[in-house]
Amino acid sequence: MDTPPASIPPTPGVAGTPMALGIRGRCPRCGQGHLFAGYLRLADRCDQCGLDLSFADPADGPAFFVMSIVSIPLVAFAAWLEIAHQAPLWVHLLTTLPLAVLSVLALLRPLKGWLVCAQYINKAAQGRLQDDEAE
Numbered sequence: 001m002d003t004p005p006a007s008i009p010p011t012p013g014v015a016g017t018p019m020a021l022g023i024r025g026r027c028p029r030c031g032q033g034h035l036f037a038g039y040l041r042l043a044d045r046c047d048q049c050g051l052d053l054s055f056a057d058p059a060d061g062p063a064f065f066v067m068s069i070v071s072i073p074l075v076a077f078a079a080w081l082e083i084a085h086q087a088p089l090w091v092h093l094l095t096t097l098p099l100a101v102l103s104v105l106a107l108l109r110p111l112k113g114w115l116v117c118a119q120y121i122n123k124a125a126q127g128r129l130q131d132d133e134a135e
């Protein structure tokens with residue numbers, strides 16, 4: 001990871017928790033800059049402190065958490081709709097499908113931000129047998 005410019009000191013832990021920073025889409029180092037350049041695309045660098053965000057690799061973590069959070073209530077809703085009202089397929093297409101899409105879209109970005117901020121603040125990286133810097 002790169003070092004911060006002299007005018008902006010590193011402030012891990014001062015700006016907020018990984019969850020608070022990630023949900024707001026803020027930089028994990030300064031808490032001010034934007035984490036995202038698009039809806040889900042990460043910025044190359046923080047626009048405030050210049051933190052290189054190339055370290056960020058949440059992979060499919062956000063999708064896993066979103067699926068885990070959304071699937072049970074959504075299936076319960078669809079089952080309730082089917083059992084209680086014997087809803088035809090078009091009703092499911094107008095209720096269950098939009099509910100699934102909207103809930104996934106609502107959760108994916110904050111969870112991705114959370115995982116990226118947690119990765120930076122907790123210094124998560126690939127495991128190594130020896131610390132290369134100690135040699």
Ligand SMILES: [Zn+2]
Nearest residue numbers: 027030046049
């Ligand atoms: Zn920053």
